[in-house]
Amino acid sequence: MRNAHHKGARRLARELALQGIYAWLLSGNKYKNVNEIHDDIHDNGKSNLIDNDWFKILINGVLDNHDLLCEKFTPYIDRSLDSISPVEYAILLMGSFELINHIEIPYKVTINEAVELAKSFGGTDGFKFINSVLDKLASDIRNS
Template identity: 35%
Template sequence: MSGDAPASKRPPRQPRTGTTSTGARKAASKSGRSRAREFAVQALYQYLVGGNDAAAVDAFTRDLAGFHKADSAHYDALLHGCIEGAAQLDALIEPHLDRKLSEVSPIEHAVMWIGAYEFQHCLDVPWRVVINECIELAKEFGGTDGHRWVNGALGNLAPQLRATEVAADRGTPPAPAQDGDQG
């Protein structure tokens, strides 16, 4: 203990609850799907910012440390599904924004793509989990308040894409179906 402050002068250790001191989730507590989302957001960022093609981004991302712990099938679905469906995902997201999509940070853009994609194609993932996972991604990779913005946009998009599920959770009747609803 040389060099350490006496035990009586040190602040008590905080209990570990699955997050680091910065609030990020600890690696050990992340599921394979959560890891897949993390790698997908990084790959989509490269795609959005660098304009790299999907195959090059995919190959680069698969070589990153820790990729072997990710659910590679979910990563593939997110990366390729978001890139292939980019125009449709943008059309779903844009009405729920308070600015042009071109003014949105590439991280938040990628995170919202992931959320919109999962709402539509990953029906085994509850809508609240989709939003929570996207908030965590925005906190970990995005700007200071980006997570609040992602939460608002996806929270408004959820009733459109998961009308029945959202209504059941909220104890309200589903809203009338609109074009593109999967309720």
């Protein structure tokens, strides 16, 4: 039973991190640090249910490595970065960060979580795009 709660806490952390990265992208990167983002989106009453460490790892990882992460997934997208919706862009950043920096998490779990986020928050077929890009990235970096 404990694992179910833990997974829920990680899922919530990913959802909040997505909101934070999305806000950061839309703001033109005006947030200076994770604490500002954390304070802005953490007022939703779920704080005690969230894996806060994972939330911070994801946000810090994406903000600190933004350009590198874009370099890693850009070869697998069939359109310009500018034409990707901010939600899908944020999910790709987060998924890429997880695939590259957290190999202890099975790549299928990372991709599945990203697809679930895309289904919940993205456009109609966005999850297919996310799945395709992260799948190609995973096979490239996890098999090399």
